[in-house]
Amino acid sequence: MNILSKYKSLPTQVKATIWFVACQAIQSGCRFLAMPFLVRLLTTEQYGIYSVFLSWLQIITLFATLNLHCGVYNNAMYKFPDRRSSYTSASQSLSVVCTFLCFGIYLIFQNAWDMLFGIKPLYVVLIFVQLLFTESFMLWSGRQRYEYRYINLLIYTALLAVLYMIFPVATAAIFPQEQRLTAVIVSGVIVHAGIGLGFMIYNYIKGKTFYNREYWGYSLKFNIPLIPHYLSGIVLGQADRIMIKKYIGTAEAGIYSFTYNISLVINIITGSINNAIVPYTYEKLKNRDYKNLKKISIFLLLMIGGMCLSFSAIAPELLKIFATEEYYDAVYLVPVICLSSYFTFLYSLFGNIEFFFEANKFITMASITGAVVNVILNYVLMPIFGYYAAGYTTLFCYIVFSLGHYIFMRIVCKKKIDGDKVYNGTAILLISIAFVLLAFGMMLIYDYPLIRYTLILIAIVVCFMRRERIIGYFKMIKEK
Numbered sequence: 001m002n003i004l005s006k007y008k009s010l011p012t013q014v015k016a017t018i019w020f021v022a023c024q025a026i027q028s029g030c031r032f033l034a035m036p037f038l039v040r041l042l043t044t045e046q047y048g049i050y051s052v053f054l055s056w057l058q059i060i061t062l063f064a065t066l067n068l069h070c071g072v073y074n075n076a077m078y079k080f081p082d083r084r085s086s087y088t089s090a091s092q093s094l095s096v097v098c099t100f101l102c103f104g105i106y107l108i109f110q111n112a113w114d115m116l117f118g119i120k121p122l123y124v125v126l127i128f129v130q131l132l133f134t135e136s137f138m139l140w141s142g143r144q145r146y147e148y149r150y151i152n153l154l155i156y157t158a159l160l161a162v163l164y165m166i167f168p169v170a171t172a173a174i175f176p177q178e179q180r181l182t183a184v185i186v187s188g189v190i191v192h193a194g195i196g197l198g199f200m201i202y203n204y205i206k207g208k209t210f211y212n213r214e215y216w217g218y219s220l221k222f223n224i225p226l227i228p229h230y231l232s233g234i235v236l237g238q239a240d241r242i243m244i245k246k247y248i249g250t251a252e253a254g255i256y257s258f259t260y261n262i263s264l265v266i267n268i269i270t271g272s273i274n275n276a277i278v279p280y281t282y283e284k285l286k287n288r289d290y291k292n293l294k295k296i297s298i299f300l301l302l303m304i305g306g307m308c309l310s311f312s313a314i315a316p317e318l319l320k321i322f323a324t325e326e327y328y329d330a331v332y333l334v335p336v337i338c339l340s341s342y343f344t345f346l347y348s349l350f351g352n353i354e355f356f357f358e359a360n361k362f363i364t365m366a367s368i369t370g371a372v373v374n375v376i377l378n379y380v381l382m383p384i385f386g387y388y389a390a391g392y393t394t395l396f397c398y399i400v401f402s403l404g405h406y407i408f409m410r411i412v413c414k415k416k417i418d419g420d421k422v423y424n425g426t427a428i429l430l431i432s433i434a435f436v437l438l439a440f441g442m443m444l445i446y447d448y449p450l451i452r453y454t455l456i457l458i459a460i461v462v463c464f465m466r467r468e469r470i471i472g473y474f475k476m477i478k479e480k
Contacts, residue, residue, distance in 0.1 A: 023150075023157040028268045030165040035261055036322040038184065039254075041172045044326045046181040048254030049119060052245050053185060055238035056117055057127050062230050064099040064131045068092075069138035070230070072222040077146045079218070088139050089207025090215040092200060095135040103128045118245055123185055130189045133196025140199045156195070163191045232367035236374050236397060240390035243378045251326075252387040258323055259330040259391075263337045266311060270304055270345040274352070281352050288417070294424045297349055301428065304345050305435040306459065308338035312442045313452045331446060335439040336391040342435060343398035349423065350405035357416045366404040370397045402432075 039047055061067070068091045080087050106113050106124065114121055137160070144153040171187040172180040204210075240260075245253040277300065284293040311318070315334035319327055347366075374397040381389035406425065413422060445451045 023154055025268050026154075026158050027161045028265075030161040032261070032265060034165040034169055035258065037169045038172070039258055039323050039327065041169065041180055042184070042254075043177070044251035044254040046254070047258065048241075048245055048250035048252065049123075049181060050184060051241050051253055051257030052250075053119055053123050053127070055241045056119065056124075057130070058234050058238055059231070060102065060127055061131055061134075062227065062234060064102045064128065065095045065135040065138075066098055066219070066223045066227070067230050068095055068135060068219055068223060069142045070223070070226075072219050073139065073142045074146055075222065076215075076218065077143065080215075084143060085203075085207040086209040086212065087207070087215050088143060089203045090209045090212040091219060092136045092139055092203055093210045094216050094219060095139075096132060099128060099131050099135075118242070122182070126185055126189045130192045130196075133193045133200055135196075136200035136203055137192075137196045140203060160191065160195055163195075164188060167191050226364075229364040229367050232364075232371035235371040236367075236394070239371070239375055240378065240394060243375070243382060244387045244390055247379075247382045248387050255327050255330045256333070256387045256390055258327050259319075259333045260337055262311070262315075262318060262322070262334060263341050266304075266307060266338060266341040267344070269307065270341060270348075273300060273304070274345060274348045277349075277352070281349075282356055285353070285356050285417075285422070288420070290420060290422050293422060294427075297423050298427055298431070300349075301342075301346065301431050305342055305431065306463075308335075308342045309435065309438055309442065310456060310459070311338050312439050313456055315442075316446055316449070332443050333388060333391040335442050336395050339436060339439050340391075340395045340398045343395070343402050343432070346428070346432065347398065347402040347405045350402065350409040353409045353422055354405065354412055357412050366401055366408060369404060370401045373397050373400060 038050070042050065073091070076087050076091075077084055106128070110121065114124070117124055137156075141153055141157070144150070167190070168184040168187045171183045175183040209215075241253050241257050244256055277296070280296070281293060284290065312335035315331050316328075318334070319331050374393055377393040377396065378390055381393060385392075409422070413420060442452070
């Protein structure tokens, strides 16, 4: 049976999962491909402001749209199976109302907000323009995922990703240096707002509902309590850049942001692996088959840890390919950021157990704690150690995240499954310590490329010698 025949024989849900992962890969991949062009077209100061703009965009999105396309939307698709179109159109109206309310609050206290944001008022206005329309596309996408309509989602996701990669870069290239940042931001907003407007009209035509008291009440009741959890995740991922710009400098914010974006490839892979492992984990928990779960978790951690070490080993060459000389000093942050990706995956393993047993309060507690600790450490350490401190504080917080989720997971397991050990905690601890030591050791040999590439070659040979066992683990995951 050839590959095409095997694909056609797959269930719709499996095909959809494959293409949903592809959508995520396309989006992140296009951002990654645009990065080397932007860092060459923009100065480090401009790239820093651009990264801060994107950070504030994510934060304001939470309050202006309430993330209505997240958690609550899937629940609503189940709760209102015969009224999905009307719910979607009413939800986008709620998002529009919230966006206008947030914009009104900004205008009333504009001076105070501008001091906090640290970017031009024009850029803040452009954030609200983009948010006015983008939630419509996100709601439409949410329904496509829920109903496994992967073809339409793939087409429009690819279109948006490609336009968002090409249009800002091309626009910046034709403008003089002092206008390029504004050109990049405006062109990006035009792409998102233009596509979002089309889906806004489509959703209203299909749903024919602007306001529905039941829908709005359900959405507000469900999502408002989740704002601290969503905000904590955003703060942990975005606060670094904002604080670096405020306390150190705009150029340093740009350098840090570029280095952080190198981990996009790792995040794509770890996110896809976690999406694939969740159903497998749930099945093993249901059947109390913890032996195979322990084996798979160790294998995945070794694989992801090895991938992070590989990226760390070639960090000097990566920066030379994707950036200009101004960014080379950040090479020693790459292992730290790669380790953050490792611990992000690690705590997601523990979080999957908490989600299975619906222990959401523990997830929120861990998220808030990590975000608060991150902000405090940045405030204390950045003035002393510069923007390098941001990478280390983020890594520390992800380690705290992992430890916190492990403790909460053990509490949940004690209550739900009589304290059975789902994972091998001792092995996970030793593997994590080993990867931390190896990643930091990699920094010591950055000036010795022969040693670095010899180690990579040895790792490849070892993997080749153990290929049958490695392939066996992948087959085990695929079968489930």
